[in-house]
Amino acid sequence: MSVFDKYFKGWHFRDSSPSLSTGDELSVFIAESNSNREGHAYIGDTHLIVEGAGPETVEKRVKVRVTEFDETSATGRGEFVEIVGESSYTG
Amino acid sequence: MSDGSDDSAGSDPADSFTQETGDDGPKISFYGGRGMSAFPIAFFILWAVAQTALWRISDTAGLIVGILVGLIVGMFFVRGDWKTYANTIFEGMTQPVAVTAIVAWIWAGMFAELLQDGGFVDGLVWLADVAGIGAALFPAITFVLAALFTTGIGTGYGATIAFVTLFFPAGILLGANPILLFGAILSGAIFGDNLAPVSDTTIVSAVTQDSDIGGVVASRFKYVIIAAVVAFVGYVFAGQFMGGLEIAGDAQEVLVAQSEPVGLVHLISMGVVIGTAVAGRHIVEAISWGIVFAAGFSLIFGLTSIGDIVMFNAPSDAPLAEPLEFLPVLTVVEDANAVGVGGSLINGAAGFFELAILVLLIIAAAQIMIRGGAFQAILDWSIENLATNVRNAELTMVGSAALINAVITINTAAEVAIGPYISKIGERFNLNGYRRANILDGQTAALGYIFPWSGGVLAGFTAMQTLPGEYEWFETGMLVTPIDVVPFVFQGWLLVAVFVVAALTGFGREYVIDRESEEVARI
Numbered sequence: 001m002s003v004f005d006k007y008f009k010g011w012h013f014r015d016s017s018p019s020l021s022t023g024d025e026l027s028v029f030i031a032e033s034n035s036n037r038e039g040h041a042y043i044g045d046t047h048l049i050v051e052g053a054g055p056e057t058v059e060k061r062v063k064v065r066v067t068e069f070d071e072t073s074a075t076g077r078g079e080f081v082e083i084v085g086e087s088s089y090t091g
Numbered sequence: 092m093s094d095g096s097d098d099s100a101g102s103d104p105a106d107s108f109t110q111e112t113g114d115d116g117p118k119i120s121f122y123g124g125r126g127m128s129a130f131p132i133a134f135f136i137l138w139a140v141a142q143t144a145l146w147r148i149s150d151t152a153g154l155i156v157g158i159l160v161g162l163i164v165g166m167f168f169v170r171g172d173w174k175t176y177a178n179t180i181f182e183g184m185t186q187p188v189a190v191t192a193i194v195a196w197i198w199a200g201m202f203a204e205l206l207q208d209g210g211f212v213d214g215l216v217w218l219a220d221v222a223g224i225g226a227a228l229f230p231a232i233t234f235v236l237a238a239l240f241t242t243g244i245g246t247g248y249g250a251t252i253a254f255v256t257l258f259f260p261a262g263i264l265l266g267a268n269p270i271l272l273f274g275a276i277l278s279g280a281i282f283g284d285n286l287a288p289v290s291d292t293t294i295v296s297a298v299t300q301d302s303d304i305g306g307v308v309a310s311r312f313k314y315v316i317i318a319a320v321v322a323f324v325g326y327v328f329a330g331q332f333m334g335g336l337e338i339a340g341d342a343q344e345v346l347v348a349q350s351e352p353v354g355l356v357h358l359i360s361m362g363v364v365i366g367t368a369v370a371g372r373h374i375v376e377a378i379s380w381g382i383v384f385a386a387g388f389s390l391i392f393g394l395t396s397i398g399d400i401v402m403f404n405a406p407s408d409a410p411l412a413e414p415l416e417f418l419p420v421l422t423v424v425e426d427a428n429a430v431g432v433g434g435s436l437i438n439g440a441a442g443f444f445e446l447a448i449l450v451l452l453i454i455a456a457a458q459i460m461i462r463g464g465a466f467q468a469i470l471d472w473s474i475e476n477l478a479t480n481v482r483n484a485e486l487t488m489v490g491s492a493a494l495i496n497a498v499i500t501i502n503t504a505a506e507v508a509i510g511p512y513i514s515k516i517g518e519r520f521n522l523n524g525y526r527r528a529n530i531l532d533g534q535t536a537a538l539g540y541i542f543p544w545s546g547g548v549l550a551g552f553t554a555m556q557t558l559p560g561e562y563e564w565f566e567t568g569m570l571v572t573p574i575d576v577v578p579f580v581f582q583g584w585l586l587v588a589v590f591v592v593a594a595l596t597g598f599g600r601e602y603v604i605d606r607e608s609e610e611v612a613r614i
Contacts, residue, residue, distance in 0.1 A: 006309030006369065010525070014600035016481045026604050029518045043521045043602050044481040059518065061603070088301040088514040088524070 017045040017074035024066045027084050030057045045074060052080035061085035118462040119179060120170040127168045128463020131456035132508060134161035139499045144544035151445040154504060158452040165459060176459065183458025184451045189507075193450065195304075196443040198378040199289035202364065203244035204439025205382060206357050208399060209389035212253045214354025215240060216261060221352075226266035226335050231326035233258055233267075234275040234282075234582070238319065241283020243361030245290040246442075247540065248550040251280045255554040260562055263569060266335035273551060273571045274579030275326050277540040280547055281582045284502075285536035286315050288368035289378055291446070291503045292539070296532035299510030300517070302524030302608030305369040307532075310525040313599055314533060318589045322581035329579070338564055353392045360385035398422070401434040446503060453507050461511070470515050481520045485530060485594035488513050492534035493587060501546050502539030506531060523601045524608030533590045537583035543573035 020026070020043070030039040030053050039053025041064065050057075050064050060083050069076035121127035138157030142148050162180060169176045183189075215236045224232045233254070241250040254276040262272045284290050288308045297307040364381035368374055389395040397419045404424045405412035412423045424430060460466045478484035492509050499505035510531065517527035540547035552573050558565045578584075593599050 006306060007312045009606065010310055010599045010601050011313055012599070014597045014602070014605070016597055016600075018602060018604065020604075027607065028521050028603055031519045041521065042481075042519060043604055044600075045520075059515075087518055088299060088511070 015044070018043055019071060019074075020046065020048065020066050020069045020076050022066055022069055025081065026064050026066065026078070027061055028064055029059065029061050029087070031059075033058050039080065047075045049075070049077045050080050051077065057083060059087045061087075119175050119459065121168045121463055122170055123168060125464030125468055127465070128165075129460050129465035129469075130168060131158065131161035131165040132453070132460055134164065135453065135456060136495075136499065136508070139501075139504070143501070143546075144498065147544065147549065151449055151501060154501065155445065155449050155452065158449065158456055162452065162456055162459070165456075175462075179458050179462045180455040182462075183455035186454055186458070189451050189454045193443070193447040195289075195294045195298075195374050195378075196291050196447065197440045198375055198382070199245045199291065199294070200439035200441075200443045201436045202289060202360075202378050202381045202385060202439065203246050203249055204435040204442075205385040205389065205395075205400070206244050206360065207249065207253060208435045209357055209360075209385060209394045210351050210354030211240060211243065211357040212257050212354070213351035214357065216257055217350030217352040218355065219258075219261070220350050224265070226262075227330040228327065229262045229265050229267035230271040230275040230330050231323055233262060233272060234279045234323060234326050237276050237279020238282035238582075239279075239358075239361075241280050241290075242287045242365070243283070243357065245283070245287040245293070247280035247284035247290070247536070247547055249442075250283060251276055251540075251547050251551040252554040254279070255551045256557070259555065260558055260565060263336060263565075264338055266338075267330070268333035268335050269569055269571050270575050271326065271329055271333050271579055273555075273576045274581065276551060277547055277576065277580045278322055278326075278582030281536045281540050281580070281586065282315060282319055284539065284547075285532055285586065286311065287365075288374060289364060289381075290536075291443070292506055292532050292535045294374070295450075295503055295506045295510065296528040296535065297524075299507070300514055300524040300528040300531065300608070302528050304374050305372070306608055307525055307528045308365075309369050310599075310601070311529040311532065314529060314586065314589050314593065318582055318585035321585050325581045325585075336569060353394060356388045356392060357385060360388060395435070399434060401436055402432065404429050404431050404433060406430050446501075449501075449504060450507050453504060457508065457511055466511065466515075470512065473512075473516060474519065478516050478519070481522070481600075482594060482597075484516050484520050485522070485600070486591070488516055488527070488530045489534060489587070489590045489594055492531050493538055496535050496538035497542060502535045505539075506535040521603040523603045523606055525606070526599070526601045528608075529599070530590055530594075533586050537586040541577055541580045541583045543577070548573050548576065 028041040028043060030041050030050060033039045033053055033055045037052055037054040039050040039057050041048045041050055053062060063081040063084050064078040065081055066076055066078045119128060135158045139154055142153050166173055166176050219232055219236065237250055237254050241247050244250060259272055263269055284292055286308060287293055288304050293308065294304060297304045360381050363384050364377050367377035367380055386400055401420050403421045405421060406427065407413060407423050407425060415421055416423050473487060477487040492513060495509045496502050496505045513527055513531045539545050542548065555570055559567050
């Protein structure tokens with residue numbers, strides 16, 4: 001991305017519940033996880049349940065493969081691939 | 092103090108610097124529950140409010156004592172071994188967020204001082220003069236020039252002082268309204284404090300949200316420029332209706348005497364820093380180039396001498412002082428108090444030394460709060476009650492950043508304290524680092540220059556009080572009372588309004604899936 005492009009990126013009104021596409025590989029922060037090793041990621045108000053994302057992934061950025069997504073309820077499911085990053089604060 | 096039972100592993104200093112991650116359970120237990128781990132920060136905030144807002148003492152060293160006392164008293168509430176508490180202070184102080192900000196500040200401080208000492212403001216005054224700016228338009232143009240200047244030097248406080256000292260009397264002589272003029276200077280400082288890649292608040296906002304500074308600057312341009320266009324129109328409009336003061340004498344002559352067009356060459360030095368930072372170069376590299384250009388131009392055009400940049404003031408009894416006195420960087424001084432190293436570089440860097448220590452200690456106190464569980468408690472409560480969806484989360488981020496900056500005079504300190512909270516709330520909704528940094532710094536820059544106890548207003552008001560002593564025609568009645576300027580800091584109010592609207596409408600919102608900020612190592 002050129003320097004000029006960086007200034008004009010983001011001049012838009014972004015949906016509070018962004019759509020996801022099945023098959024996409026996304027990198028997202030996991031907000032919480034339950035005992036079934038299902039992690040929950042919120043992309044805005046879109047709710048993605050990540051199978052295989054256990055407590056060790058909470059507040060970490062993980063790669064997720066989207067397996068299903070419902071536009072109307074803005075909810076979906078995905079498979080955990082790997083941890084790719086940390087939170088800004090690791091505490 | 093701790094119980095003194097150092098085991099062999101604990102006595103190794105290197106152990107204190109180990110970053111422990113992945114353990115979410117509270118590490119330190121406090122009498123009175125996990126909320127007590129917020130004691131050092133809460134004590135510091137109360138101290139800061141009392142010192143800066145109630146007693147109007149804008150002194151960073153005083154704040155350092157405040158956080159130190161908070162950290163010491165907080166230790167008495169620790170249940171069990173105090174060593175963990177002490178080690179957590181080290182753990183916090185060695186977080187990359189603190190040291191990267193400090194390195195960037197010191198570089199930025201040197202650059203800013205070179206520009207100020209290199210006659211940049213004089214160049215701007217000359218420009219206003221030759222362009223034939225009248226009284227009605229003067230506040231609007233002052234806003235633009237102050238914005239430009241602050242974007243170059245990065246320090247809004249420094250820019251406010253420079254403009255109040257040089258531009259404010261010029262504007263009054265031209266017949267501009269003093270309140271509007273002071274408001275325009277503060278607005279320009281907000282613009283630059285928010286947008287400059289070398290600004291301390293820009294650096295803190297980027298580093299605390301794990302984002303590169305160039306990307307942060309480019310992505311926040313849209314919010315800043317919208318507020319600035321409306322603010323500019325506001326100053327043009329208000330300038331027509333708010334009259335100035337009657338002053339005898341020849342205003343034009345005073346203006347011309349102050350002006351020096353060659354200082355405008357530093358527009359290039361400024362452009363070098365902004366260009367290289369936005370192009371994604373390391374901020375240390377970008378500012379180093381700016382320092383080289385600024386020093387080079389100042390020396391070539393005779394705006395400054397090598398001795399003004401670095402000067403060794405040696406005592407006469409030093410072995411090689413008098414034989415080497417011919418060197419342009421060496422002066423032999425008789426007064427023992429005058430011994431030392433001076434010049435733009437040291438003055439610029441030294442301006443940040445106290446702030447650097449303060450920030451290290453605030454981060455340490457924040458780490459105590461994280462390890463003790465109070466941070467998680469506040470976060471849980473916010474997520475449960477306030478940040479229930481992404482829109483409310485963004486409004487919570489705007490509101491909390493605005494509130495803490497409204498009560499703590501030194502906005503960089505407030506920004507460091509609230510940084511982790513903004514990060515956690517934003518990450519929960521996968522808002523990317525740029526969006527989080529922009530929400531954080533918008534409020535930090537704006538609220539740091541509005542209220543009578545804000546650092547920027549205090550800096551400007553302090554500088555203004557020297558004017559009656561400097562100019563014969565300047566009467567004390569011409570001074571602006573800080574409370575009067577509050578409604579006229581247009582850029583500040585508009586910037587907060589832009590972010591409230593942006594949170595409500597989704598304007599400029601970016602998720603991690605839209606774009607990830609570049610790694611912080613490249614700040």
